Amino acid sequence: MLSVNRHLIIALITGTIILMSLLHLALNTINPTAHSIQSSANFSIQRFFLIDAENNLQLSDMYNAPFTSNLKQKTPWRISPQSYWLKYALSNSSPATTELIMHFDNAMLDTLFVYQVASNNTLIKQRALGWKNQQLSLLNRSISNFKFELAAFSSNDIYIRIQTQGIAKTPINIYKPEHFQEYVRSVHLIWGGFIGIICMMALYNLVIYSGLKEPIYLVYILYLASVLTMTSIVQGFAHYLFPTSVIALLRPNIISINYLTLAFALLFAVYFLNLKGLNNKYYKRCLMIFYSIISLSALSILLNENQSAPLFFITMFGTYVLCFWLLYSSYRTNRQWSKLYIISWIPLLLGGAVQSMELTDVIPYTFLTRHFFSLCILLEITLMAMALTERLRQQKERANFNASHDLETGLPNYHALETALQTRLSRQENFSLCLIKVTGFNQLSPYLSSHQSQLILNALIACIATQTALHSHFLWITEKHLAGQKIARVKDNVFAILLSEYKQTNTIIDQLHPLHQSMKEMFKDSPNSMLLRTHIGFYRVNNAHQNASDIVKKTSQAIAAAVLEGRDINAFDNHQHLSLDIAKDFQQALQENKxxxxxxxxxxxxxxxxxxxxxxxxxxxxxxxxxxxxxxxxxxxxxxxxxxxxxxxxxxxxxxxxxxxxxxxxxxxxxxxxxxxxxxxxxxxxxxxxxxxxxxxxxxxxxxxxxxxxxxxxxxxxxxxxxxxxxxxxxxxxxxxxxxxxxxxxxxxxxxxxxxxxxxxxxxxxxxxxxxxxxxxxxxxxxxxxxxxxxxxxxxxxxxxxxxxxxxxxxxxxxxxxxxxxxxxxxxxxxxxxxxxxx
CATH class of the missing domain: 3.20.20.450 (EAL domain)
Known part of the structure; x- marks a missing residue:
């Protein structure tokens, strides 16, 4: 108990240090967007938008185009192939020319054209951005930005043309260079932590999988890989992870990758909750759904992103409902290790909700809301890893229990008995081992069903348990003081109990007599067990230099003699532990080929x-x-x-x-x-x-x-x-x-x-x-x-x-x-x- 408390204190201290470090990190990186010039008194910004449904408008068409002010209406972002023209009217009231950087926070954009135009409609600077432009620097591909200068006491217009198959909404912030570098450092810090944590978890679980060969660990690794790929493309750091040719393959198929992530999440739930073992019917149905999602992933390759996205969201909703139902069913069965996995869905749902509300302008865009989903994913996969660890721990406990307990009755088995004997020998205790053998099973079993045999077995165990629980001289075989732990099942029809020290053999027989009489009465009262009979053999242990196997062997000899000679209770006798007549007759039968x-x-x-x-x-x-x-x-x-x-x-x-x-x-x-x-x-x-x-x-x-x-x-x-x-x-x-x-x-x-x-x-x-x-x-x-x-x-x-x-x-x-x-x-x-x- 002291060891457990010490470990708990160490765990709490370690957890506190980690949480304080994360809090310090959050305070330093919580919202670098607060440093954008939107909050500066020297600059004024007016925002406008225009929808180009036909995708045929050029920059020259924008000078007199009917833009709509963002003060009157928010930009109606949609998942469609139409183009969006944004106009930022900037004024610099300071007496110095200022270098600025405009950041476009959407790494999914196919094409993004930026034009800086003077007040007389003269083009000052232009740039083509978007993931398809492979001529950009690594930084500009992952964090799209446009550098420009705004002269003192001047006004310029920035025209932005956005066209993409996917989500077009693009939060835009304008920074001074030093503040933009702070933003880049904060983003890189989050990206590095995200990549590092996922890679470490993947490698750790790969080691576990190589040892245990359990498919759930491989499924978890595939889920991590799909989450990393999906998030890296959405956030933009895929350019740091994959070659340009790979990104050109992955980006147009982002919906396919989302499908794969969804499929692996479902498959993980199926394996984690052990559906194959618990309910083969549900397991097969979930596998059918898994393969259906994989098929949809392949189908989405042939469709445009704006066509496949609605179907994906419907599939995601249905899959989440299925997973929740599986989790609920598992929770009802009191699977202790499933609780952490159930909790792991909370950050995923919370992150998805915040992301959706930010995309639909229900909550404002900030650095935190932008990266909240990524942070929630980290928390989710961490909880999933903890759930896997807890599952492994309980499986190990169950394996240890199965190794030391009889599978049919749940009683300690021969190995547990040996351990108990060796423990008492190491303490130099004096005690007696008693074996209880039931004879007549072979003659009776052909006339009994499995259910009837089980009822007799359960009644016998209950009878022994009742008698051993009534008296303190019956010792515990296992350390846990649970019902039935004073009995061990050595063989099909042989059980073991321990008695505290008694110096006289007759005293031990007197102590065992009520137990034997109770079993005898039980068999007499049952019509299915009238042919059964019990014999008890015991051996007194008063020498710590013996070993457990010798003790069991001598007790077995005592009970063998009891069966041969028809005794109810028999003590091991060093001088006459076997019937000499039987031994002589057996040797003669062997020699005479009888x-x-x-x-x-x-x-x-x-x-x-x-x-x-x-x-x-x-x-x-x-x-x-x-x-x-x-x-x-x-x-x-x-x-x-x-x-x-x-x-x-x-x-x-x-x-x-x-x-x-x-x-x-x-x-x-x-x-x-x-x-x-x-x-x-x-x-x-x-x-x-x-x-x-x-x-x-x-x-x-x-x-x-x-x-x-x-x-x-x-x-x-x-x-x-x-x-x-x-x-x-x-x-x-x-x-x-x-x-x-x-x-x-x-x-x-x-x-x-x-x-x-x-x-x-x-x-x-x-x-x-x-x-x-x-x-x-x-x-x-x-x-x-x-x-x-x-x-x-x-x-x-x-x-x-x-x-x-x-x-x-x-x-x-x-x-x-x-x-x-x-x-x-x-x-x-x-x-x-x-x-x-x-x-």
Missing amino acids: LELYHQPQIALERNTVHGSEALLRWKHPSKGYIPAQILVDLAENTGLINQLTLWVITRACQDISALIAQGYNQHQVSVNISASDIADSDFLENLKSILERYPIPKHLLTLELTESVMIHDYQHLQQVMNGLSEMKIDVSIDDYGTGYSSLTHLLQLPFNELKIDRLFIQALDGNKRNLDIVKTTIDMAKILNLRVVAEGIETQEVIDILKDCGCEIVQGYFYAKPQPFSEYLHWLHQITAAQKPV
């Missing part, structure tokens, strides 16, 4: 045919029935049998592949799981080669699945093993992608062939927007890396349709078939083939 491989089909979605199968280990204990596969793996890990078990599984898988080939299934792939212990085994590759020599099958038909947790072990050794497997032409898959430690670096550097998305992201995919985004992004990334994508846990047709739309290639799950013994799987396969029909 284990089984079940096969679950994997379906190629595009053809809707069988791609292959995943081989899953099964063992039926003589008295305890089928032992869960995870318990078998844990048992093998803890008894040193894991490498022997893996080789048995691979051997049996090769036998099954040989049988499949003999039955005519020459391209049927079989996937098997291997563990970190197998990768760490220095003889693994040699043993694998020996098995493959005994079974001369096409090696690409065997796929080895590695869980993401393998990544956190010896990476260099893993890379060597992976390269060896690649040389042997064996496919390697990342199993349960999204729940472990893999990174894009691993995917890029290691020769993986397949990526398997974990069932946590697939289940309830049709009702979970966040899961859908993750799955779609994962599939897109896999395609870029040329990896096959397998999605597991498919239970409904709706999920299959979504995965098809996302481009997923292979799926597996109970929707097609449960894991079944190889003989039954062959029979199922024959039925599919014999019927010559897709799955």
Whole structure:
């Protein structure tokens, strides 16, 4: 809290310094037009105008032409191809000849002719100005001006002929040379700041885009570029930025550039508000409008400016209304990072209003009103950049939350649990880790819909949350004291809680008993969950030299023993943490080849045919029935049998592949799981080669699945093993992608062939927007890396349709078939083939 306050104070001080600097700048440059001779007592000026609708009047026609005084009527400026003749009658009552500079504040004029005529209608001086005159100096092209002298006690007339396709209104001021130089310096200061700020923002966002590859940053850069181009042409400093040939191309197409600015503003809103993710229908409609504006931009090239301008203003109004509606819809969804973006529209609208009122003479022309729109644009793009930064910050927070929380329930996940354990270990605290496992899900899930399963899950979490909230001896897993933060979800059906220190095991069991009883009553009262049962295993931590993974491992052993031995609550026992009888029986079953491989089909979605199968280990204990596969793996890990078990599984898988080939299934792939212990085994590759020599099958038909947790072990050794497997032409898959430690670096550097998305992201995919985004992004990334994508846990047709739309290639799950013994799987396969029909 102290750190946050300190940073806030620094930010406020910095902001105050910047605001004081801007205020000082404004006071020095607020209105250099105040120094024009209009306010001098030595000069008198009378202004007149005449409209030349036919564009055929010459200077000689002006001497006796019926000019209208500006005192009677203001000049009726319009966007039309007609010419405007202005007459300035000047008198110098001072005793000295005075050098003056007449400034024409409209850089958009096509042609501008200025004539200085004596009182006897003798032409003294003339000059051709306007952007089309490429013979002018750089200053005169960007800031049109006419230098002349007015003799002492004399009167001259200045005739000005203006003709342009666009906005003809031209504010005119007359300065003494020193005051005109002040004006030029002020304008250059504003232009330099405008260009510098936009270029810095563009470069900064280009760096961000090169790192994140998010299109919104590229759209923002394009918007900045179009704003800079548009403003530079309107204000005149385009001559400093672009070659003459480029300006000759850009200036006649200023309406096209305005259309592009409008199009990029709309596209920025679409990406910023994430319409593609929130509402695909609105996203497609906005894209259609975007392409329509681009088409109008192209069409305006073929039209004159006075023809295309009215259509542009109508389009701009409609686009702004659409953007306001999108902003309003976003604000209603409480998107915190959209507030700054909504505020960014205020200066844009304010600047546009002031500019329009100045053009229509509602407010007088001053240096501030002339450049107010540019200053408002700077404020707008600054607020847009701040909104982008806030959006990035909240996306980072959300990414961190997703990395440390279960996506389905919002509870802290395994990584958050490990962090909490490590934090308490660093504080040398004594505590107990408890794992709660729900059994019976596999038997019950075929009879439940996704909605029913979710209701059971929510009820279970609510039950645990209620019990842990009632007692202070249940510790917080995360630092934020929010509802549910005393529970972590470790796996599908395994949850974790922490208990404060208790010296006696029986005391801990007594404390956990009400929680277990509450869950038991909940399942008893629900007709959909009567087959479910909960077991709690715990481990007392009283040694700060342990690590988090060891604590979780020992607690997992405690709960595995509880499941095997039918206990409700079980403590980890260093001397008897596994059932010796079970361990002995398992070792004997492995030696006597009494284990089984079940096969679950994997379906190629595009053809809707069988791609292959995943081989899953099964063992039926003589008295305890089928032992869960995870318990078998844990048992093998803890008894040193894991490498022997893996080789048995691979051997049996090769036998099954040989049988499949003999039955005519020459391209049927079989996937098997291997563990970190197998990768760490220095003889693994040699043993694998020996098995493959005994079974001369096409090696690409065997796929080895590695869980993401393998990544956190010896990476260099893993890379060597992976390269060896690649040389042997064996496919390697990342199993349960999204729940472990893999990174894009691993995917890029290691020769993986397949990526398997974990069932946590697939289940309830049709009702979970966040899961859908993750799955779609994962599939897109896999395609870029040329990896096959397998999605597991498919239970409904709706999920299959979504995965098809996302481009997923292979799926597996109970929707097609449960894991079944190889003989039954062959029979199922024959039925599919014999019927010559897709799955």
